[in-house]
Amino acid sequence: LSRDRLDDEVWDEIEENLITADVGVAPTRAIVEDLRTKVKVLGTRTPSEVRAMLREELLTQIAPELDRTLHVRPHGERPAVVLVVGVNGTGKTTTSGKLARVLIGDGNKVVLGAADTFRAAAADQLQTWGDRVGATVVRGPEGGDPASVAFDAVAKGFEDHADTVIVDTAGRLHTKTGLMDELGKVKRVIEKRALVDEVLLVLDATTGQNGMRQAQVFAEVVNITGIALTKLDGTAKGGIVISVQRELGVPVKLVGLGEGPDDLAPFDPEVFVDAILGD
Amino acid sequence: MFETLSDRLTSVFSSLRSKGRLSDADIDATCREIRIALLEADVALAVVKDFVARIKERARGAEVSQALNPAQQVVKIVNDELIEILGGETRRLRYAKTPPTVVMLAGLQGSGKTTLAGKLAKWLRDQGHAPLLVACDLQRPNAVQQLSVMAERAEVAVFAPEPGNGVGDPVAVARQSIEHARRQQHDVVIVDTAGRLGIDQELMRQAADIRDAISPDEVLFVVDAMIGQDAVSTAQAFMDGVGFDGVVLTKLDGDARGGAALSVRHVTGRPIMFASTGEKLADFDAFHPDRMAGRILDM
Ligand SMILES: Nc1nc2c(ncn2[C@@H]2O[C@H](COP(=O)(O)OP(=O)(O)OP(=O)(O)O)[C@@H](O)[C@H]2O)c(=O)[nH]1
Ligand SMILES: Nc1nc2c(ncn2[C@@H]2O[C@H](COP(=O)(O)OP(=O)(O)OP(=O)(O)O)[C@@H](O)[C@H]2O)c(=O)[nH]1
Numbered sequence: 001l002s003r004d005r006l007d008d009e010v011w012d013e014i015e016e017n018l019i020t021a022d023v024g025v026a027p028t029r030a031i032v033e034d035l036r037t038k039v040k041v042l043g044t045r046t047p048s049e050v051r052a053m054l055r056e057e058l059l060t061q062i063a064p065e066l067d068r069t070l071h072v073r074p075h076g077e078r079p080a081v082v083l084v085v086g087v088n089g090t091g092k093t094t095t096s097g098k099l100a101r102v103l104i105g106d107g108n109k110v111v112l113g114a115a116d117t118f119r120a121a122a123a124d125q126l127q128t129w130g131d132r133v134g135a136t137v138v139r140g141p142e143g144g145d146p147a148s149v150a151f152d153a154v155a156k157g158f159e160d161h162a163d164t165v166i167v168d169t170a171g172r173l174h175t176k177t178g179l180m181d182e183l184g185k186v187k188r189v190i191e192k193r194a195l196v197d198e199v200l201l202v203l204d205a206t207t208g209q210n211g212m213r214q215a216q217v218f219a220e221v222v223n224i225t226g227i228a229l230t231k232l233d234g235t236a237k238g239g240i241v242i243s244v245q246r247e248l249g250v251p252v253k254l255v256g257l258g259e260g261p262d263d264l265a266p267f268d269p270e271v272f273v274d275a276i277l278g279d
Numbered sequence: 280m281f282e283t284l285s286d287r288l289t290s291v292f293s294s295l296r297s298k299g300r301l302s303d304a305d306i307d308a309t310c311r312e313i314r315i316a317l318l319e320a321d322v323a324l325a326v327v328k329d330f331v332a333r334i335k336e337r338a339r340g341a342e343v344s345q346a347l348n349p350a351q352q353v354v355k356i357v358n359d360e361l362i363e364i365l366g367g368e369t370r371r372l373r374y375a376k377t378p379p380t381v382v383m384l385a386g387l388q389g390s391g392k393t394t395l396a397g398k399l400a401k402w403l404r405d406q407g408h409a410p411l412l413v414a415c416d417l418q419r420p421n422a423v424q425q426l427s428v429m430a431e432r433a434e435v436a437v438f439a440p441e442p443g444n445g446v447g448d449p450v451a452v453a454r455q456s457i458e459h460a461r462r463q464q465h466d467v468v469i470v471d472t473a474g475r476l477g478i479d480q481e482l483m484r485q486a487a488d489i490r491d492a493i494s495p496d497e498v499l500f501v502v503d504a505m506i507g508q509d510a511v512s513t514a515q516a517f518m519d520g521v522g523f524d525g526v527v528l529t530k531l532d533g534d535a536r537g538g539a540a541l542s543v544r545h546v547t548g549r550p551i552m553f554a555s556t557g558e559k560l561a562d563f564d565a566f567h568p569d570r571m572a573g574r575i576l577d578m
């Protein structure tokens with residue numbers, strides 16, 4: 001009997017662990033049920049063995065085999081185009097700047113497009129990043145048409161024989177259909193000139209269950225190809241990306257680990273899982 | 280997608296046979312459903328546990344009549360309890376006896392502080408005050424410009440003596456701003472600060488130094504309604520690190536259920552004073568506990 005009690009405690013702890021990491025109730029249940037079945041089948045005895053199995057299970061859930069390559073390489077004369085999207089304040093502009101920094105560090109030429117013509121000083125913020133990392137910034141008039149700024153940025157990319165054009169867009173809640181339509185238009189207008197190779201959805205790690213809705217709607221409107229999970233340097237774990245990856249099949253490619261230019265890293269499934277487990 | 284709490288409870292009570300008091304088994308089943316509904320609304324787990332324990336107490340004593348739809352009766356208990364917690368001790372902005380009234384904003388990166396500064400300024404101006412916005416985020420690229428644009432749009436004055444982008448001392452700017460406000464006869468000072476993480480000791484210290492330099496009448500914690508389970512540790516860290524008197528919930532124009540409202544209220548005891556509901560200066564409202572309760576319960 002005492003053995004059972006101990007087991008219940010272990011299971012409760014695992015459940016709490018996952019829920020407080022924003023994995024979500026239903027996915028947590030599914031993971032715990034799976035694990036319980038395996039434990040029964042394998043006759044696992046100790047909590048530490050169960051924990052090791054949980055780690056394996058989470059790794060499976062996060063699909064380490066997914067291709068997380070960023071599509072940022074030019075195609076002959078044509079620069080690669082990266083479109084950066086997401087809800088307000090998640091870290092799009094910062095991630096655009098950091099990504100430019102990485103690419104420039106690898107010897108690439110980068111153009112940044114300031115297609116956030118809406119938020120106060122958004123273009124100035126991107127300009128500061130451009131100056132900081134050595135990227136050309138294309139901007140338009142305040143309140144102007146974001147699609148035409150995006151188009152101009154891509155044109156500038158061709159003209160300068162740039163390797164990559166990164167287009168930063170305004171934050172918008174996925175519930176605002178007008179703004180989502182505008183984003184769709186930004187993408188379509190770019191596509192008159194070039195393929196969009198990568199559409200990065202920037203998700204804030206502090207986001208709870210709403211992250212799923214965000215990802216679904218952005219995926220519908222602009223067909224996201226990768227996720228950048230920001231602000232992982234805080235206490236939040238970003239567990240919602242487990243469901244997002246599974247439901248949409250879109251991999252997390254990058255993580256944001258701070259406000260500085262070098263605080264961007266490739267997503268590492270093991271590091272992510274270990275952070276959730278608190279080891 | 281989410282089922283509403285009423286849907287969930289209706290299925291629990293469809294098996295309920297007798298009128299009168301709920302049996303322990305009924306209460307357990309009910310509480311399980313309430314727990315799930317709250318977790319799906321992003322209420323933090325520790326808070327859910329306390330809350331469900333409270334509901335359990337009330338449900339034990341409650342006469343639930345089968346004839347009158349027991350699910351709705353329990354939902355009403357939950358709803359009332361939520362409103363009570365969210366709304367207990369709602370209050371207005373506290374003005375200083377001798378002006379200027381000093382309001383300091385603090386919160387995580389990107390939560391909506393600078394935008395809120397503009398909204399508050401406009402709201403106060405519309406009521407005949409003469410607010411001054413103070414640019415103490417000298418860190419985030421172009422935060423000073425952003426605040427200056429907000430000031431221009433709100434048609435209020437801004438105190439921005441330092442360029443920012445890493446240049447200038449926010450504590451000194453904060454201190455000077457009070458003198459400046461007195462000279463220029465501003466009766467309210469709103470201090471925008473840089474976003475910071477709860478675990479960033481150094482920046483939290485800086486926030487405390489700003490606070491000590493200006494002795495604010497109100498420190499407002501600005502939190503994004505989309506935040507998940509981290510709401511508890513973040514709110515606690517800001518409470519410990521700088522302390523705050525009230526909470527502002529932002530980005531309520533989205534479809535996040537906003538369980539953070541309950542989490543933050545529950546762990547800090549501080550009232551939620553305002554709701555930020557959009558990117559425009561006018562998208563700003565007093566906080567309505569009843570609407571928030573309905574939203575968390577998806578009603
Ligand atoms: N700690 C931390 N802060 C970050 C990270 N990424 C971005 N930030 C901060 O988050 C805040 C918002 O970042 P932005 O890049 O302006 O976000 P955005 O998505 O462009 O915002 P909008 O354009 O207004 O929607 C800024 O203070 C950034 O410095 C990160 O990985 N870690
Ligand atoms: N939809 C919506 N967007 C908001 C709201 N409040 C702020 N925003 C947006 O959220 C983003 C971040 O807002 P800021 O005011 O820059 O946030 P902040 O807390 O000052 O950010 P940092 O200074 O970088 O920490 C911007 O795009 C704002 O326009 C709101 O209530 N609703």
Ligand SMILES: [K+]
Nearest residue numbers: 232234235236
């Ligand atoms: K973390």
Ligand SMILES: [Mg+2]
Nearest residue numbers: 092093116122
């Ligand atoms: Mg931006």
Ligand SMILES: [Mg+2]
Nearest residue numbers: 392393416422
């Ligand atoms: Mg700000």
